[in-house]
Amino acid sequence: MASPANTAPAPPLFRAVASSTRPLYQLLKSIGFTNKVHVDITENGLRFMADHARVMQGVAHWNKNLFTSYTTNLTQLEDEDEEDEPATPTFQISLPALLETLQIFGAVDAATRQAKADIDPYRSNLRNYRPDAFSNQTLGMSGTCSLSHSQDGAPFSIVLEEAGVKTTCNLITYIAEEPELIPFDVNDLSFKIITQARWLLDALAEIGPTAPEKLTITASRKAPYLKLSSVGALGSSSVDFAKGRDLLETFAVRDARWVQSFKFDIIKSAMEAMRIASKVSMRGDRQGVLSMQFMVEVEGAGLSFLDFRFVPYAERDDNEEGEEDEEDDEDEGEGEEL
Amino acid sequence: MVVNFTLNEEGISVFHDALACMFKFSDEVCLETKKDKLTLTTLNLSKSAYICFTFAASRFFSRYSFEGNAQYRDRFFCQLHIRSLLSVFRPRQGGESGRDNRETTIERCDVAIDDGPGRKSRLVARINCRNGITAEHSLSFEPMAPTHAKFDKTEAVNHWTISSRTLRQLMDHFGPGIDLLDINTDDETRVVNFTCFTEKVQKRGANANEAVLKKPLHTNIAVEMDEFDDVEVEDKLHIIISVKDFRAILQHAQIISGELAISYSNPGRPMKLSYNSEGILCEFILMTIGQDDAISQKHKNPRANSVAARGARPELDSGSRRGSSVVNATRNELSQAQEIPRVPQLQQKTALRPRQPQFEIRPQPIPPQSVAPPPPATARSDSLFVPQGDDDHQWEPINPDQEDDEGGNDRLEWNSNNEPVWRIHIVHPNISLTLVTRTRPSFASAAI
Numbered sequence: 084m085a086s087p088a089n090t091a092p093a094p095p096l097f098r099a100v101a102s103s104t105r106p107l108y109q110l111l112k113s114i115g116f117t118n119k120v121h122v123d124i125t126e127n128g129l130r131f132m133a134d135h136a137r138v139m140q141g142v143a144h145w146n147k148n149l150f151t152s153y154t155t156n157l158t159q160l161e162d163e164d165e166e167d168e169p170a171t172p173t174f175q176i177s178l179p180a181l182l183e184t185l186q187i188f189g190a191v192d193a194a195t196r197q198a199k200a201d202i203d204p205y206r207s208n209l210r211n212y213r214p215d216a217f218s219n220q221t222l223g224m225s226g227t228c229s230l231s232h233s234q235d236g237a238p239f240s241i242v243l244e245e246a247g248v249k250t251t252c253n254l255i256t257y258i259a260e261e262p263e264l265i266p267f268d269v270n271d272l273s274f275k276i277i278t279q280a281r282w283l284l285d286a287l288a289e290i291g292p293t294a295p296e297k298l299t300i301t302a303s304r305k306a307p308y309l310k311l312s313s314v315g316a317l318g319s320s321s322v323d324f325a326k327g328r329d330l331l332e333t334f335a336v337r338d339a340r341w342v343q344s345f346k347f348d349i350i351k352s353a354m355e356a357m358r359i360a361s362k363v364s365m366r367g368d369r370q371g372v373l374s375m376q377f378m379v380e381v382e383g384a385g386l387s388f389l390d391f392r393f394v395p396y397a398e399r400d401d402n403e404e405g406e407e408d409e410e411d412d413e414d415e416g417e418g419e420e421l
Numbered sequence: 422m423v424v425n426f427t428l429n430e431e432g433i434s435v436f437h438d439a440l441a442c443m444f445k446f447s448d449e450v451c452l453e454t455k456k457d458k459l460t461l462t463t464l465n466l467s468k469s470a471y472i473c474f475t476f477a478a479s480r481f482f483s484r485y486s487f488e489g490n491a492q493y494r495d496r497f498f499c500q501l502h503i504r505s506l507l508s509v510f511r512p513r514q515g516g517e518s519g520r521d522n523r524e525t526t527i528e529r530c531d532v533a534i535d536d537g538p539g540r541k542s543r544l545v546a547r548i549n550c551r552n553g554i555t556a557e558h559s560l561s562f563e564p565m566a567p568t569h570a571k572f573d574k575t576e577a578v579n580h581w582t583i584s585s586r587t588l589r590q591l592m593d594h595f596g597p598g599i600d601l602l603d604i605n606t607d608d609e610t611r612v613v614n615f616t617c618f619t620e621k622v623q624k625r626g627a628n629a630n631e632a633v634l635k636k637p638l639h640t641n642i643a644v645e646m647d648e649f650d651d652v653e654v655e656d657k658l659h660i661i662i663s664v665k666d667f668r669a670i671l672q673h674a675q676i677i678s679g680e681l682a683i684s685y686s687n688p689g690r691p692m693k694l695s696y697n698s699e700g701i702l703c704e705f706i707l708m709t710i711g712q713d714d715a716i717s718q719k720h721k722n723p724r725a726n727s728v729a730a731r732g733a734r735p736e737l738d739s740g741s742r743r744g745s746s747v748v749n750a751t752r753n754e755l756s757q758a759q760e761i762p763r764v765p766q767l768q769q770k771t772a773l774r775p776r777q778p779q780f781e782i783r784p785q786p787i788p789p790q791s792v793a794p795p796p797p798a799t800a801r802s803d804s805l806f807v808p809q810g811d812d813d814h815q816w817e818p819i820n821p822d823q824e825d826d827e828g829g830n831d832r833l834e835w836n837s838n839n840e841p842v843w844r845i846h847i848v849h850p851n852i853s854l855t856l857v858t859r860t861r862p863s864f865a866s867a868a869i
Contacts, residue, residue, distance in 0.1 A: 282554060285513075289548070289556040292508030317505040318543070318560035326553040 113356035114141035142390040174256035277333035284357035303340035343395035427484040442673035451567035471570035480700030499562035580684035585674035641855035
């Protein structure tokens with residue numbers, strides 16, 4: 084590991100200050116399905132990538148707009164190291180620890196506060212879910228959160244300052260494993276649908292109670308256009324978007340239909356993203372990989388995007404298990420032709 | 422299609438409430454449809470409670486058609502898991518705060534049941550949301566004829582009616598950790614008493630052979646008869662039911678609202694509770710606890726005893742003569758059991774006579790009266806209450822020898838003469854509350 088700093092304090096590789104950790108927390112939480120997250124520091128922001136067994140990947144961006152100040156000193160790396168070194172600092176970090184850190188102070192979202200009020204009778208009786216009189220919001224003293232990473236191999240440090248209390252957290256960084264992106268061929272799309280993220284959330288909430296193993300996503304040119312279906316132990320459920328004219332903002336399917344099955348639990352891990360996002364763009368390529376891009380509107384900082392990719396079940400498996408249902412069989416028959 | 426019906430948004434929530442109430446008794450529900458009505462019935466596991474909700478085809482549903490097929494000409498029936506029905510008919514709004522919920526609420530729910538040779542036997546519920554999303558749930562079912570409990574109205578001479586709301590409010594006074602409710606009346610003072618207590622015991626001592634009452638607290642809620650309508654009850658008749666069942670019923674009754682009518686005959690015989698509202702009739706038949714049931718249950722092997730104690734449900738099929746006869750009958754449709762006139766009762770009376778009408782966990786009356794107490798009795802008398810004098814052990818029905826008058830053998834009272842109990846009286850305008858406890862009460866525990 085190259086360690087260039089034995090001279091006077093070199094400017095850190097990266098330093099950023101944010102006045103609110105809430106959007107940072109929310110964005111990061113939506114990919115909170117793994118223990119370690121891969122971090123890339125670029126000039127435009129931080130990129131976090133979570134990977135689940137190489138069948139699901141989620142990418143969250145902290146755009147530099149989310150910060151009040153954002154400086155990088157990436158030249159430092161490029162200057163001193165050879166070309167084969169990556170130009171951007173990359174490392175891995177414990178995601179639960181980072182999330183925990185970000186909500187140490189007032190950043191706790193309202194939901195958590197309410198949950199606490201429910202448990203604590205004193206709060207629920209007297210304060211009635213109102214924000215705490217001494218919270219930073221009420222007193223008008225917003226805290227600051229500064230993030231820095233001084234050099235390669237150094238800890239990722241987060242300093243939270245609120246109302247005279249300063250908390251410093253140093254999170255150990257791990258050497259990055261070269262993360263391989265799930266291949267998704269943007270030039271060979273089979274379908275593209277843009278819709279409201281919450282409708283997708285509602286659809287999954289509809290299917291959720293049956294706790295199915297698999298979720299089958301069908302996009303077809305004719306009605307029902309977009310259909311999510313599952314077979315559980317107690318019966319089958321399906322949700323379709325056929326009737327609402329305004330449900331699908333953009334809708335394009337290249338072949339007659341695109342059918343793929345995914346593990347329900349991995350799709351469910353994206354529900355947090357659906358909750359905070361306003362729109363979702365679902366795309367599927369010819370190989371069956373599903374990409375979901377969520378557009379999250381962050382107050383005062385424009386748009387942020389969350390990117391998920393899912394690998395489907397191998398189709399042969401589908402045929403074996405899908406035989407209970409004649410309709411499914413048909414679907415998969417056509418799916419194979421693709 | 423055998424059956425087709427449509428529920429509007431409100432209907433879905435009423436349907437959901439009914440299922441949620443049933444879910445407190447059982448995991449499965451029998452759905453039965455006829456031309457003019459849809460009936461949901463369930464029987465709990467111990468077969469001590471039967472629930473029947475009837476939905477009038479014309480008034481409750483926005484559309485209803487029973488077509489039938491060759492197999493089911495007049496009526497169709499099947500058994501379903503309540504849990505899966507609950508998730509289908511759950512209210513969709515709410516959840517996300519700050520969202521415009523109108524769009525995601527349900528417009529209507531079309532339910533179709535198909536069955537027959539060559540067809541898939543499924544209940545298909547199609548939920549249409551206002552925003553155009555449709556969800557379709559198809560549930561498999563089991564063809565199973567519903568079990569109907571019959572209730573002999575002529576036998577049930579005791580009855581009263583009360584607003585379900587009032588009764589629900591009284592329930593707030595029931596203490597925690599209780600499992601039995603004794604309903605009795607006093608003609609002199611013109612009150613109906615609701616006494617709740619528990620017979621649960623804790624095992625103590627080196628060999629875990631000392632049985633100690635878990636909650637030595639009796640809460641008595643006396644309600645003036647003026648609060649009731651149509652009261653006609655035999656004086657001082659004690660009828661005991663499970664509080665858990667009663668709670669579940671009242672919770673639902675309060676949602677449906679209206680008058681709750683209760684009728685019953687004697688302990689150990691069924692009690693019927695019913696209430697109705699726009700297009701829905703709710704009936705519950707609960708087996709009341711005969712005192713001998715309580716005893717026989719406790720006298721079974723200690724394992725079963727602990728199971729029974731934990732289960733909080735007085736199982737009626739636990740070996741008592743009366744209970745088992747009822748349960749056997751329940752297996753062949755329960756109806757005969759209730760139809761059997763009073764003959765079994767008379768038999769029981771003779772059968773019961775030698776039994777001491779007492780609850781096992783109470784300290785035995787110290788010899789000489791005690792007739793060959795079973796071996797555990799000595800262990801039991803080492804219980805919490807031992808340090809009190811001999812006389813104090815008689816926490817037993819007031820008149821153990823009076824088995825001659827009807828139902829007398831099932832009486833449950835507590836000797837109030839010479840036992841050191843603490844009584845706390847709380848008097849409301851129409852309700853008086855009495856807490857009876859054998860341990861010194863702290864006001865924290867008595868606070869209501």
